[in-house]
Amino acid sequence: MHQELTIASHIFELCGCHLQKLGTEIHGAAKWPEVALQCGILEAQCSLDFVTEVDLPLSLAKVTRHIPFLWAAQNHTSHYDIEVEKKSHWSMLHVFLICFLASAITTVLGVLIVSLVCTSKAGFQLQPNHEGVVQKCAVDPQKTPRTSPYNPQVDPKFQFLHHLTKSKRHEFPGGTIQWSRFRKNAKEYQSEEEMEFGRSINAQHSKMTFGTLLIKSKGLRAPHWHFNANEHGYLLKGTVWIGVVDAGGDTVTTYNVTAGQVIFFPRNTLHWLKNVGSEDCMFLLFFSTHEELQTLDVDDTFFSTPEDIAARSLKPQGGVDFIRTFQKQTEDQAINLPPNLAELVQNASYQQSSNKLVWRYFFDLKGSTEFRFPGGRIQWARYAKDGKGLNPNEVIYSEFLHSKEDALTLGTLRIYSNGMRQPHFHFNANEMGYVISGCGKVGVIVSPALTTDFTIGVGDVVFFPVGTQHYIKSTCDEDLFFILAFSTRNQLQTLDMDDYFHATANHILAQLFFKKQEEFKKIPRFKEDQAINLP
Structure with a gap:
């Protein structure tokens, strides 16, 4: 119980500044779900990070059930009775779970939509790598060709x-x-x-x-x-x-x-x-x-x-x-x-x-x-x-x-x-x-x-x-x-x-091909263009 109160107190402190900005006054349990929702949206990440850091086997429900009492203590609202607190706790939890579920669904849908859009782009193709495993490759359609789907029945x-x-x-x-x-x-x-x-x-x-x-x-x-x-x-x-x-x-x-x-x-x-x-x-x-x-x-x-x-x-x-x-x-x-063309013309x-x-x-x-x-x-x-x-x-x-x-x-x-x-x-x-x-x-x-x-x-x-x-x-x-x-x-x-070999520095070729630099001097240059050559 002491650990739960300590963690809840910490989460409450993280949310406190935002609750003050909202200017919310708590006069009864009916107001608490609205405040809890705003607190959850504004500081959910902070509170979850804190729970992760302390690595305690506490459920979110156990921690959050103490937050109304801490709020009441800070604002001297000792007139809450135990039944109101329970209703407040469950209302807040329901709102949080609904919001969390909606956020999760929205995130999944967003990821799926982005994935579909990306894969429909002409610049991304499925191509076989050296091991024959299909992998995604970013392709510039003006530089690298899009090969037709591999058909094992056709050369x-x-x-x-x-x-x-x-x-x-x-x-x-x-x-x-x-x-x-x-x-x-x-x-x-x-x-x-x-x-x-x-x-x-x-x-x-x-x-x-x-x-x-x-x-x-x-x-x-x-x-x-x-x-x-x-x-x-x-x-x-x-x-x-x-x-x-x-x-x-x-x-x-x-x-x-x-x-x-x-x-x-x-x-x-x-x-x-x-x-x-x-x-x-x-x-x-x-x-x-x-x-x-x-x-x-x-x-x-x-x-x-x-x-x-x-x-x-x-x-x-x-x-x-x-x-x-x-x-x-x-x-x-x-x-x-x-x-009958001769008759027509x-x-x-x-x-x-x-x-x-x-x-x-x-x-x-x-x-x-x-x-x-x-x-x-x-x-x-x-x-x-x-x-x-x-x-x-x-x-x-x-x-x-x-x-x-x-x-x-x-x-x-x-x-x-x-x-x-x-x-x-x-x-x-x-x-x-x-x-x-x-x-x-x-x-x-x-x-x-x-x-x-x-x-x-x-x-x-x-x-x-x-x-x-x-x-x-x-x-x-x-x-x-x-x-x-x-x-x-x-x-x-x-x-x-021959043009791109001659245009590339021989020390670059030596490094690329694991061959001594002077060896590339054996590749001759000709005065006449060799675009179409003979042996």
Whole structure:
């Protein structure tokens, strides 16, 4: 009993200053719960710390039951009777327990909410460590890639490789389309490997989708536009007449494209592609989205518009009766080639607009500057600050490209037989490439726990997330030839392995690799850039 009174007295002293601030006057037991509640809120931590320090096996109820008597003694309120004191004690205890329970529940809920919010952030991922145990890692999405969930049934290389030739062929009257892309519906993938690639480019926020577009002779990719992506294309073969309609419809730009040249259509720009050659044409297309591509074709919008609304808009002779003469085809006309085309079209002209208009949507990649290295060559369709190294027409393309959000940088990479694009990484862009000819080997390093290498051949698509170190080696007798796209409209920032080794102080390398400092003098420097080298 003496110990209980001593501890209660101490708690009462801790609370005393606050009770005085409250200006509470105790005239009866009915007032005590209010005071006890305020005292508990203001000094609960102090009283609990004191009990912990003395380490006595006393319950909080035993201690707090003496506090009313101490209050009464200090204020000379000897008129309390024992029944009132008991009611006061239990009322105070009930209030305290209710408050304590509410605080505990609130704290638990708060912790759960904060945990859910934190784990939903893109910057925090679950990744395997070296022992295969899942752990939380803070990730900068612009520096370290988010790897797709580990699937023991699928080789990790398919996060970076897609065999496009095995994908579904979407057939139309005038041609064929094949895709390397993300699909929300898993059933739309042709295989587990294809799904792994689609999920990877989506999870990495690659801002890239790839497709091949084959148009038969005289076929037409119907006038259309894309809601959520810019479109960049490289014409692999054939001759095509392009049309682009600017906002307002006041300016229509038309031009001809031949193999090795690049086209560019900004988001929501209406455009068409007409094969004017005698053979099939083939486009290699990149779209600046990692989501499902959203597209509207002009014929689809027309037939989806109420007849009276279409008549009111176009005001044709015959009004709505004329609109009703249009017949929707049973087959999708995305790539169109009517069997009676000669009857439908009697006079077709394929005009070429002025260069100042054309070069906003066109770049002569095959005729551009070649950057030569010991093991190969690179050509670029890209933005160059201040137009450095570009001719006047190329400057038009460069500036227009740079003005469009999420525009891509395109380039061709030719690696001679046994040549190698040495290990490197990009600071500011994801990379996607399509193998046009040749064969080779690719290696990717995401982390010490995720490295892979694999062979590639014609028709394969590769993907390198921003910051991942990768190399490409030509292993055939013929050149390995790529079309590449990078997810930046700015100048591409790249660092090669030999450059960062030479830039690092040799005593730092000696300490890191447990190797004598003078040994690093054996790594030579070359006057010629070794970005693509030979043995």
